[in-house]
Amino acid sequence: MVRPKVVIARHLREEVMRLFDRPDLDVVAWPSETEACDRNWLLNNIAGATGVLVMLTDKVNAELLDAAGPTLCVVSTMSVGYEHVDVQLLARRNVKLGYTPDVLTDAVADISVMLALMAGRNVRSTTNIVQNGDWPNYPWSPFGFCGPQLSTNWIHSTRTMGFIGFGRIAQATLKRLVPFGFTHCLYASNPSSLPNPTRDAEVAQKYGLREVRRVALDELARESDVVFVLAPGGPELYHIVNEQFLKQMKKTAVLVNTARGTLVDSEALAKALREGWLWGAGVDVVEGEPKVAADHPLVKEPRCVVLPHIGSATTETRLGMATTAAKNLIAGVLNEPMPVELKMTQ
Incomplete structure (x- = not known):
């Protein structure tokens, strides 16, 4: 009996x-965990494969599918996003x-809150002061190094969180912000989805919020003390955070993007930070990544914290993602129900 061949594009x-140590599979695996799979290696080895497991860095396009041939029946990606996959194909x-x-x-919810805190409290610029040995040049002053407080306080008894996208990660972030004293939640979601005021009221009651309400982007920008960009990618949402949106934000507000770099216009955000349209920003994703050098407009802005796409980078999470991806591949190849399959339509 011929065993189905599976190709794994990373250790x-x-x-x-x-999980792949089984007698019913013929496994071909790229040997390195840290070094990206060579494209030519993948194209050469995928010939005749029934399934392939890929990373975000591996383009799943006509070239790859043609190299695999008609035997390929399943692609498993170790990611929540699938922009690197030609889904229609x-x-x-x-x-x-x-x-x-x-x-x-x-x-990702954890790091979203972390970035909100870091951006608001000037962590990037103040850390650089210490690392550069300049702390002695900054004598203590009553308002030195100050930034806006994330939590409610004696000046601001209400705080509003805003979400572009209101899925699982957004609601997990909401849950983490409740202990900071946030009182209101505004969100913007896919225009094609129907409003759900009953669900919103249930979420507000569950977390003790005064309101959870779906709003237009303009109101979200104007009213939010911190805006979390947590929408899926795609051409219809390209640069949804642009100059128009940023100009409406509070001067004390913070923008956080832990979703997709293409959702935020980097040039517009850099300009907004330079000119003080908002207080600060924290981004874990940047359009064009990883080609983000020291001269990138966001990297040059002291009030922008830029991380190299580490939102899921906990050992526990990555092991969970890898395990799910492996189980998806094995189940798909053996014609069993996949733990998490994207339902596609032609």
């Missing part, structure tokens, strides 16, 4: 790779797609 640590060729959405919810 996933021994505890995950052991997979649908036309009846190739299933597995992905890993739920595993990273808590990790």
Whole structure:
């Protein structure tokens, strides 16, 4: 009996790779965890494969599918996003797609709150002062190094969180902000989805908020003390945060993007920070990443914290993602229900 061939485009640590130690699979794996899979290696080895497990850095396009041939029936990606996958092409060729959405919810929510705190409290610029040995040049002063407080306080008894996108990660972030004393939640979501005031009222009651309300982007920008960009990517949402949006934000507000770099116009955000339209920003994703050098407009802005896309980078989360991706691949190849399959239409 011919065993189905599966190709794995990255080493996933021994505890995950052991899942492939089975007599009913012929496994071909890229040997390195840290070094990206060579494209030519992948194209050469995927020939005749039934399934392939890829990373965000591996383009799943006509070139790859043609190299695999008609035997390919499943692609498994170790990611929640699938911009690197030609979904329509997979649908036309009846190739299933597995992905890993739920595993990273808590990790990304954690880092979203972290970035809000870092941006508001000037962590980047003040850390640089210490690292550059300049602290002695900054004698203590009553309002030195000050920034806006995230939590409610004697000046601001109400705080409003705003979300562009209100899915799992947004609601996990909301949950983390409640202990800071936030009282209001505004969100903007897909215009094609119907408003759900009953759900909103239930969320408000669950977390003791005065309101949870769906609003237009303009109101979200004007009223929010911190805006979290947590929408999916896609051409219809390209640069949804632009000059028009940023000009309406409070001067004390903070913008956080832990979703997709293409959702925020980097040039517009850099300009907004320079001219004081908002207080600060924290981004874990940047359009064009990883080609983000020291001269990038956001990197040059002292009130912008830029992280190299580490939202899911906890050991527990990445092991969970890798395990889900492996199980998706194995189940798909053996014609069993995949733990998490993206339902596609042609």
